[in-house]
Structure formats: C-alpha cells, structure tokens
Amino acid sequence: MKIGIYGGTFNPPHLGHITAARTVFELLKLDQLLLIPAGMPPHKDLPAGSPTPDQRLEMTRLAGEQIGLGDRVQVLDMELRREGRSFTSDTLRQLREEHPDDELWLLMGTDMFLTLQHWHEPEKILSLAGIAAFGRTEADTEELFSVQRDYLYRTYPQAQIFTMTIPGVMDISSTELREQLAQKGGSKWLAPAVYGYILREHLYQTHVDLRHLPLSQLRPVALSYLKYKRIPHVLGTEQEAIRLAERYGADVQKARVAALLHDCTKKLNMEEQLALCKRYGIELDELEKEALKLLHAKTGAAIARDVFGVDEEIYQAIWWHTTGHAGMTALEKVMYLADYIEPSRDFPGVEELRHVCYEDLDKGLLMGLEMTIQEMTAMGNPVHRATIEARDALKG
Numbered sequence: 001m002k003i004g005i006y007g008g009t010f011n012p013p014h015l016g017h018i019t020a021a022r023t024v025f026e027l028l029k030l031d032q033l034l035l036i037p038a039g040m041p042p043h044k045d046l047p048a049g050s051p052t053p054d055q056r057l058e059m060t061r062l063a064g065e066q067i068g069l070g071d072r073v074q075v076l077d078m079e080l081r082r083e084g085r086s087f088t089s090d091t092l093r094q095l096r097e098e099h100p101d102d103e104l105w106l107l108m109g110t111d112m113f114l115t116l117q118h119w120h121e122p123e124k125i126l127s128l129a130g131i132a133a134f135g136r137t138e139a140d141t142e143e144l145f146s147v148q149r150d151y152l153y154r155t156y157p158q159a160q161i162f163t164m165t166i167p168g169v170m171d172i173s174s175t176e177l178r179e180q181l182a183q184k185g186g187s188k189w190l191a192p193a194v195y196g197y198i199l200r201e202h203l204y205q206t207h208v209d210l211r212h213l214p215l216s217q218l219r220p221v222a223l224s225y226l227k228y229k230r231i232p233h234v235l236g237t238e239q240e241a242i243r244l245a246e247r248y249g250a251d252v253q254k255a256r257v258a259a260l261l262h263d264c265t266k267k268l269n270m271e272e273q274l275a276l277c278k279r280y281g282i283e284l285d286e287l288e289k290e291a292l293k294l295l296h297a298k299t300g301a302a303i304a305r306d307v308f309g310v311d312e313e314i315y316q317a318i319w320w321h322t323t324g325h326a327g328m329t330a331l332e333k334v335m336y337l338a339d340y341i342e343p344s345r346d347f348p349g350v351e352e353l354r355h356v357c358y359e360d361l362d363k364g365l366l367m368g369l370e371m372t373i374q375e376m377t378a379m380g381n382p383v384h385r386a387t388i389e390a391r392d393a394l395k396g
C-alpha cells in the first residue's frame with residue numbers, strides 16, 4: 001500500500017492544504033492519506049491564543065472530509081498526544097512500525113522542502129519515507145525544486161524525491177488567513193464547514209454573535225455540525241424549504257433557518273443525545289429512549305434555541321420534523337416535507353410525493369405520514385404515536 005503523510009500545524013487548515021492533498025493523492029496514486037496536525041511544531045511557536053489541540057484536530061477532520069476521498073483520508077492525533085516537540089522523524093518511526101510493508105510518502109510544500117536538511121534527524125526522515133514536494137504558489141517552479149533536490153540526493157543518497165506543481169494552487173498561508181479572519185474576511189480560503197467551526201468556536205478573533213447570524217454565516221456554521229455525507233441533504237432541505245414556504249405562504253426566512261439547523265445533532269450517539277436531553281430537561285417516552293432517530297429532532301431544537309436563539313416557531317418546526325404531530329403549523333409542515341422530498345432524496349414513490357406536495361400541502365403531508373407508517377410497520381418498528389395522531393387528524 002502507498003501511504004501519504006501530510007503533517008502541518010493546520011492553524012487553520014485551508015483550501016491550499018486541501019487542493020494540494022487531493023492533487024498529490026492522485027498524482028502519486030496513493031491508497032491512503034494521513035493528515036497529522038503537529039502538537040508542538042518543532043520550528044515555530046504557536047501564536048498566543050491559538051485554538052486548543054482538540055480544536056485544531058476537529059478543524060483538520062472537517063477539512064480532511066472535504067478532500068472527498070472518504071475513508072481513504074484519516075486524521076491522526078498522534079503528534080497532538082505526544083509530549084514535547086513534534087519531530088517528524090519520531091512520527092515516521094512510529095508509522096513505519098505500524099506499516100512495515102507499506103510505502104510511505106511525506107508530503108510537504110515548497111517552504112518545508114527547502115529547509116528539510118535543517119529538520120531534526122533529516123537522514124532518518126529520508127530513510128523512512130519518500131518526499132513528495134509541491135509548489136505553494138505558481139512561482140514555485142521546477143528550477144526552484146531542482147537545486148534542492150540535487151543537493152538532497154547528493155547528501156542523502158538513499159533519498160527518494162518526487163516534486164510537482166499543483167494545478168490551481170492556492171496562494172494562501174494560515175498566517176495570512178488568521179489576519180483576514182480577524183478582519184471579518186478569509187472565508188473564501190476555507191472549506192465552509194471549517195469556516196463555520198471557526199465562527200462557532202469564536203476562533204481567530206472572529207467574535208460573531210451566534211444568536212444573530214446572517215444566513216451567509218449560519219449556513220457554514222450549520223454545516224460544521226454535520227457528517228460530510230449529510231451536507232447535500234441539509235443544503236437540499238434548505239432549497240426545498242424555500243420553495244415550499246413560498247408556495248404555501250410560510251415564513252421563508254424561518255423555513256431556511258429551521259432547515260439549516262434541523263439535523264445539527266444528528267451525528268451524536270445515544271449517550272451524547274441522552275446527555276443533551278438531561279441538560280435541556282427534555283422528557284422522553286419509552287419509544288424515544290430507544291430510538292436515536294427520534295432524539296435528534298428534540299436535541300436539535302434545543303441547540304437551535306439555546307445556541308442560535310431561534311424563536312418558538314422555528315424551535316417547534318425542528319422539534320416535530322421527524323414525527324409530525326396533529327395540528328401542525330404551516331412552517332412545521334414545510335419543514336417536515338422539505339426534509340422528506342429534498343432533491344437528494346431517492347426512494348420509491350418520492351417523485352409522486354413531490355408532485356402531491358406541490359399540489360396540496362396537506363395531501364402531501366398525509367401521504368408522507370402514511371409512507372412513514374407503512375415503512376416502519378414493514379420493518380417491524382414501532383411507530384411514534386405523534387405520527388399516528390398526525391395522520392388521523394388529517395384523515396378526519
């Protein structure tokens with residue numbers, strides 16, 4: 001197996017890192033890519049007030065997902081957990097032990113490549129891994145690489161070096177980006193979910209008020225709560241909620257906010273869900289205590305209200321978005337159905353359901369509720385009483 005190792009301070013990880021990682025993965029035909037945030041970078045001090053190790057780890061995770069290679073990209077916390085300076089030679093020793101038969105390639109940009117001989121134990125590094133170096137700007141061309149490459153080959157005859165230019169390279173550094181973020185800029189250099197995480201954790205002097213976010217900031221913040229694969233669903237739900245709200249005279253702005261936040265606790269496990277229920281005093285019936293899917297609607301509503309200050313109508317729309325209930329408001333119906341029929345949904349009958357939803361909101365709602373009841377019954381799962389009551393109320 002061919003494994004790429006991409007270390008960085010990732011303070012924060014930006015699109016330059018993501019673009020480079022994706023390109024090197026393809027050019028070197030790697031099977032796996034390990035992103036390794038440095039605990040204590042050997043050659044520079046972290047600026048005062050930098051994010052915690054856990055925050056840099058989470059940002060790197062969110063950025064790693066954006067590379068779009070699924071499980072083939074992993075983020076390791078081995079340097080964050082190690083005491084002292086994060087020497088690359090130590091990291092490579094450990095990885096070599098864990099992967100005795102694999103090919104290891106250390107990825108780095110121009111700045112790192114040009115100083116490699118000054119790193120701790122350079123000969124060790126060059127004996128444990130090949131070097132895959134890439135330009136950080138359009139100006140970093142082969143001429144710049146070749147002098148250093150020749151020098152390294154002469155000095156460390158066992159070295160294996162691969163240099164390359166990255167098409168569409170992004171000329172940005174974390175240092176510049178931190179400055180831009182402090183001046184309310186910088187989002188264009190970041191994966192939306194990473195930008196959202198920075199805003200919600202108030203990193204890099206961004207200081208936004210989470211209770212009064214414009215949609216342009218609420219959207220990335222909402223995405224930062226999600227697993228990567230759920231992002232298209234939430235963005236699709238927002239689009240569908242706009243259309244349904246416009247069609248049926250519900251408040252479009254509220255529908256968008258509800259849609260963006262409706263799955264904000266979806267990735268939490270049962271233990272985390274139950275902890276939130278306890279914290280927010282959410283009482284659960286017997287069915288809910290067992291069903292993770294039912295809990296996220298309630299905890300999501302609680303977070304939306306507590307953290308983002310949504311009003312009662314939005315809170316209720318999120319709260320009921322999974323089960324529905326008898327006597328739903330227009331906004332609740334819009335939220336329920338937008339979640340059900342948004343463009344990325346693909347299940348037997350969805351086209352017909354979409355059609356009915358735009359013909360008559362209540363007919364669509366009844367059809368959606370009945371489909372859910374049928375599906376749950378077919379799978380042998382109990383149906384929440386709120387769903388039955390919602391269906392019965394509509395049937396009259």
Ligand SMILES: Nc1ncnc2c1ncn2[C@@H]1O[C@H](COP(=O)(O)OP(=O)(O)OP(=O)(O)O)[C@@H](O)[C@H]1O
Nearest residue numbers: 008009010016020108109112136170172173174175
């Ligand atoms: N825009 C970029 N394009 C390609 N590679 C980059 C880019 N920025 C950084 N790198 C490379 O990514 C690795 C990790 O970089 P690091 O996390 O220190 O980011 P940085 O932007 O260089 O940060 P800082 O400004 O704090 O030095 C290094 O090998 C670096 O050369």
Ligand SMILES: O=C(O)c1ccc[n+]([C@@H]2O[C@H](COP(=O)([O-])O)[C@@H](O)[C@H]2O)c1
Nearest residue numbers: 007008009038042043087088089119120
């Ligand atoms: O081991 C060393 O001596 C050494 C010296 C300079 C840089 N590095 C590593 O190179 C990677 C990129 O560094 P940076 O500053 O660009 O984030 C990161 O993983 C650092 O730990 C490592």
